[in-house]
Amino acid sequence: xxxxxxxxxxxxxxxxxxxxxxxxxxxxxxxxxxxxxxxxxxxxxxxxxxxxxxxxxxxxxxxxxxxxxxxxxxxxxxxxxxxxxxxxxxxxxxxxxxxxxxxxxxxxxxxxxxxxxxxxxxxxxxxxxxxxxxxxxxxxxxxx
Amino acid sequence: xxxxxxxxxxxxxxxxxxxxxxxxxxxxxxxxxxxxxxxxxxxxxxxxxxxxxxxxxxxxxxxxxxxxxxxxxxxxxxxxxxxxxxxxxxxxxxxxxxxxxxxxxxxxxxxxxxxxxxxxxxxxxxxxxxxxxxxxxxxxxxxxxxxxxxxxxxxxxxxxxxxxxxxxxxxxxxxxxxxxxxxxxxxxxxxxxxx
Numbered sequence: 001x002x003x004x005x006x007x008x009x010x011x012x013x014x015x016x017x018x019x020x021x022x023x024x025x026x027x028x029x030x031x032x033x034x035x036x037x038x039x040x041x042x043x044x045x046x047x048x049x050x051x052x053x054x055x056x057x058x059x060x061x062x063x064x065x066x067x068x069x070x071x072x073x074x075x076x077x078x079x080x081x082x083x084x085x086x087x088x089x090x091x092x093x094x095x096x097x098x099x100x101x102x103x104x105x106x107x108x109x110x111x112x113x114x115x116x117x118x119x120x121x122x123x124x125x126x127x128x129x130x131x132x133x134x135x136x137x138x139x140x141x142x143x144x
Numbered sequence: 145x146x147x148x149x150x151x152x153x154x155x156x157x158x159x160x161x162x163x164x165x166x167x168x169x170x171x172x173x174x175x176x177x178x179x180x181x182x183x184x185x186x187x188x189x190x191x192x193x194x195x196x197x198x199x200x201x202x203x204x205x206x207x208x209x210x211x212x213x214x215x216x217x218x219x220x221x222x223x224x225x226x227x228x229x230x231x232x233x234x235x236x237x238x239x240x241x242x243x244x245x246x247x248x249x250x251x252x253x254x255x256x257x258x259x260x261x262x263x264x265x266x267x268x269x270x271x272x273x274x275x276x277x278x279x280x281x282x283x284x285x286x287x288x289x290x291x292x293x294x295x296x297x298x299x300x301x302x303x304x305x306x307x308x309x310x311x312x313x314x315x316x317x318x319x320x321x322x323x324x325x326x327x328x329x330x331x332x333x334x335x336x337x338x339x
Contacts, residue, residue, distance in 0.1 A: 030159075094156060098206025135160025140211070143204065 001058070002120075003089060003107045011040060014056055015067040020044065023063060026107070027074075027081050028088060028116060033128045035114040037078045038063070040071065049074040058111035085136040093121055096132060097143035104139055145207075145321070146278065147260035155183065155197065156209045162186050163215055164193060169260070170224055171274065172199075175241055176298065178262055178272035180224045181210070196224030199272055205264055241307060246279055246294065248311040254294065255279035257307065261293060263325060275328045277307070285317060293318045295328040297335050310335060 003026055011021045021040035027049075029036040038050040045068075054070040055063060065071070074082060093101045102121035108128075109116050116128030119139070130142040147169050155164040164183040172179030180198040184190060195218040197210070204211030246254040259278035265271045276295045281287050294309070295316045301308045316331040318324045 091160075094160075094209050094211070095204070095206065096158065096211055097204040098156075098209040098211045100206075100208035133157070133159035135157065135162075137154065137156055137162035138160045138209075140156070140158050140160050 001109060001111045003109070006058075006109075006111075009061075009063055011038075011050065011063045011065060013067050014064050018068070020065065020068045020071060021048065021050070025087075026109075027078050028086070028107075028134065029077075029081055030131050030133050033116045033131050035109055035116070036081060037074065039074075039082070043071060044068065045071070047071040047073055049078055051075075051078070052114040058114075086134050088119065088134055088139055091134070092138045093119065093126065094138045094140050095143040096140060099143070101126065101141070145262060147262055150181075150205070150210070150262070154186065154209050155181075156211055157214050158203070158211065159214065162209075163212075164195075164197075164218075166197075166210060167192055169262075170196065171241075171260075176274050176296075178274065182221065182224070183218070193218075194221050195219065196221040198224050200270075202272075205272065241277070244305060244307050246277065246307045246309060248309055248313065250311040252284045252311065252314075253282045254284055254309070254314065255282040255292070258291060261321070261324065263328075276324065281317075285314065293321070293324050293327075295324070295331040297332060 007023055009023045010019050013020050021043040023038055024041040025039035026035050027037045035052050037052055040048045040050055049072050056066055057064045088104045088107050091104050093104060095101055102124055104119050105122055106120040107116060108118040118128055119126045126141050132140040132142055151166050153166050154162040156162050165186055167182040167184040169178055170180045178199050180196055182196050183193040185193055197217060198219055201212055201217035202210060203213060241257050244257045256279060257277045258280050260274055261276035263273055263275045265273055276293050278291055279294050281290050281292045294313055316327045318327050
């Protein structure tokens with residue numbers, strides 16, 4: 001599933017069947033090549049972070065969670081990987097050999113595990129497992 | 145690649161931060177290899193930094209960036225400059241070869257150095273070799289004023305004024321970087337065969 005497809009998806013509580021928020025962004029941990037948590041908007045309270053481990057299911061039409069209490073404040077680890085500097089989409093991509101490969105246009109992930117399967121660079125694709133780091137200047141991927 | 149193309153290139157960590165840019169190249173081994181880089185801060189107003197980057201800490205040197213693990217790769221500038229001049233055995237340790245006159249050992253003036261050509265050797269990124277000079281050719285090369293690439297032997301003698309190369313280097317002069325690597329290898333093999 002692509003980040004662009006998943007954004008805007010409703011997050012629904014399985015206990016109350018209420019919509020508790022809408023997917024707004026992704027916090028990615030480059031060291032594990034996977035989504036650490038989701039950033040939500042239109043939540044009822046101030047808790048707008050949803051850890052991947054707290055998701056019941058990432059379905060084709062909605063994300064389900066046990067209850068609204070699964071939403072939390074972003075923890076320190078999430079905070080450290082949040083913000084513009086750590087966002088993937090729109091950023092230039094450098095290989096670890098120092099060559100520019102392009103710009104991230106979208107990200108493909110596995111909705112069952114949260115693993116990043118690929119970075120889309122326009123026409124090109126880089127496997128998610130090659131992701132090394134994401135910083136203010138660029139995304140770094142392992143050179144082949 | 146041309147040394148002039150490396151300066152101003154960003155120095156980027158594996159976590160994607162541009163922490164500096166290359167200001168100048170520091171040569172070691174008497175000008176025969178790249179020993180490291182002096183650095184400047186990023187941004188228009190940033191000045192030179194008091195830290196340098198030794199070649200041993202470089203993880204990647206590509207067309208668009210110099211890659212390092214993290215900022216621990218930096219060392220005090222004096223140290224980077226010092227290690228290089230120690231092995232140089234003279235004052236020509238820094239990029240002072242630019243403007244030097246290239247003389248063959250039979251006394252022919254080949255031209256003036258306008259750029260330095262460096263290449264990373266394949267043996268696990270341990271060495272960045274100076275493989276040639278771009279020279280503004282003299283009459284001796286038959287095309288005065290044009291820029292040509294001159295392969296260099298592994299070691300050469302250099303003073304501030306002159307660079308001495310074997311006369312046979314003339315046979316391996318190339319016009320552009322494509323195929324220059326092979327010319328360097330051929331030239332060095334030929335020299336090796338003579339010994």
